[in-house]
Amino acid sequence: MVDSPFEQLSVDALRRRTSLKWRTYPPDVLPLWVAEMDVLPAEPVAxxxxxxxxxxxxxxxxxxxxxxxxxxxxxxxxxxxxxxxxxxxxxxxxxxxxxxxxxxxxxxxxxxxxxxxxxxxxxxxxxxxxxxxxxxxxxxxxxxxxxxxxxxxxxxxxxxxxxxxxxxxxxxxxxxxxxxxxxxxxxxxxxxxxxxxxxxxxxxxxxxxxxxxxxxxxxxxxxxxxxxxxxxxxxxxxxxxxxxxxxxxxxxxxxxxxxxxxxxxxxxxxxxxxxxxxEPWLNALLAALAANRELVGRLLAEHLPTVGYTPPDGTYLAWLDCRPLGFGDDATPGAVADVAGPARAFLDQSRVALSSGHAFGPGGGGHVRLNFATSQAILTEAVTRMGRVLP
Missing domain, CATH: 3.40.640.10 (Type I PLP-dependent aspartate aminotransferase-like (Major domain))
Structure with missing residues (x-):
């Protein structure tokens, strides 16, 4: 069995990256927002x-x-x-x-x-x-x-x-x-x-x-x-x-x-x-993403049971309906740089960065997008933190 591509890098190694995902927020924030994956490149690419x-x-x-x-x-x-x-x-x-x-x-x-x-x-x-x-x-x-x-x-x-x-x-x-x-x-x-x-x-x-x-x-x-x-x-x-x-x-x-x-x-x-x-690297990635998709469901059921989650058919993005949490969402639709509603609460109170649903236009308010293309330890820590700030 091929090891998960997400388990090859420590958090310390990831924090040495200079790309957008790991440099936008302070080092106490776990970034699960923009669509970058926490992986090393496939060897043929490298x-x-x-x-x-x-x-x-x-x-x-x-x-x-x-x-x-x-x-x-x-x-x-x-x-x-x-x-x-x-x-x-x-x-x-x-x-x-x-x-x-x-x-x-x-x-x-x-x-x-x-x-x-x-x-x-x-x-x-x-x-x-x-x-x-x-x-x-x-x-x-x-x-x-x-x-x-x-x-x-x-x-x-x-x-x-x-x-x-x-x-x-x-x-x-x-x-x-x-x-x-x-x-x-x-x-x-x-x-x-x-x-x-x-x-x-x-x-x-x-x-x-x-x-x-x-x-x-x-x-x-x-x-x-x-x-x-x-x-x-x-x-x-x-x-x-x-x-x-x-x-x-x-x-x-x-x-x-x-x-x-x-x-x-x-x-x-x-x-x-x-x-x-x-393709061999992609196949290992897909197996790891499938495992992470299921882990997200288990973690949400334990820590945020009222949040709506339909496991995605594809991508490494979880679209979470946080409206039952009552955080509100008063940002301007389409304003990508703004963080509002539940995304703001999770950032400020749990130090987890997620994509703010309002930026996705009508129907996005009260939602967040979570990038689960990371290690299971980071996923577990992030969702556990999120569960500690319920209103």
Missing amino acids: AVLRQALELGDTGYPSGARAYAEALAGFARRRWGWDGVDVDSAQIVPDVMLGIVEVLKLVTEPGSSVVVNTPVYPPFFAFTEHADRRVVGAPLGTDGRIDVAALEAAFRDTAPAAFLLANPHNPTGAVHTVDELVAVAALAREYGVRVIVDEIHAPLVLPGATFTPYLSVDGTEDAFVVTSASKAWNLPGVKAALAIAGTAGADDLRRMPEEVSHGPSHFGVLAHTAAYTDG
């Missing part, structure tokens, strides 16, 4: 980066086709899907900037873009900064796509695009084939272009099955933007890919050439190595 440094290979990025071919091979092995169009795939700096570039290709300034709320906060910020208007289609009470609400948003606002997260962030829902078929049918009926963020696609846990959106009938004019960033913990070495259905390939070919200058050369090398040779 090896390719070491070799690049030894060679002084620190120049401008190349290898976009090799990156796309690596993703295509991974999708074939992992999901039985052979639909990555390597010839039209475009390299982009990261997933969110890639989404913005695709939006620029297929929508006009001022047009409406639908998102399922609550949702990953940059969906709001990046879309609005691109001079497009965000329209919310609320998820159901189960944290999944509400097809009726989505149709109402398409019918009433005439959006140009729908931005979908699969798996969904923050609820961790992995959309079923039936759900994706319904999305595709509505998009065709209302003439909406679908852009899918599949960055968490490799992080599907036991009990769920990932379906690539472009494998579904009727998605020929849709787009997917993805990378190895989340599954192999590579947000600091940026590179992503935009891929299209058969009817969207010509749109992608209009991507400005300068967009390809944004990714890091190290990012291209690292992400390519992850998709090509990183």
Whole structure:
């Protein structure tokens, strides 16, 4: 049995990191907020980066086709899907900037873009900064796509695009084939272009099955933007890919050439190595995440029994309904930097940093998002601390 990747680093070692997760808050705070994992890199990734440094290979990025071919091979092995169009795939700096570039290709300034709320906060910020208007289609009470609400948003606002997260962030829902078929049918009926963020696609846990959106009938004019960033913990070495259905390939070919200058050369090398040779490490990670998902449930039942928790199908994010605790939540929706309501209480009183639910938009108030991609000792200490500050 392969050891858990989360049990290889001590808290002291993690606190020597200089990235956002471990440097935003004082050292007495346990950070379970931003989506960084407490792991060492997969050896194939570390090896390719070491070799690049030894060679002084620190120049401008190349290898976009090799990156796309690596993703295509991974999708074939992992999901039985052979639909990555390597010839039209475009390299982009990261997933969110890639989404913005695709939006620029297929929508006009001022047009409406639908998102399922609550949702990953940059969906709001990046879309609005691109001079497009965000329209919310609320998820159901189960944290999944509400097809009726989505149709109402398409019918009433005439959006140009729908931005979908699969798996969904923050609820961790992995959309079923039936759900994706319904999305595709509505998009065709209302003439909406679908852009899918599949960055968490490799992080599907036991009990769920990932379906690539472009494998579904009727998605020929849709787009997917993805990378190895989340599954192999590579947000600091940026590179992503935009891929299209058969009817969207010509749109992608209009991507400005300068967009390809944004990714890091190290990012291209690292992400390519992850998709090509990183599956054994990923398999060990998924086993550890499944164990941590169950541990979160046991810890909450013991220390915070009134908090709502539906174990996620995928990702390493737990979406916790803390409204029964009565902390309130009076921050401005979408204000990512602010910490309010239960997240503020847990930070101030228990010294545990979580993502504040209000930042995820309508439906997020009174919730927190907990990142369980860490050691079981840190998880246990964090939730135990949280339980000591009940109002």
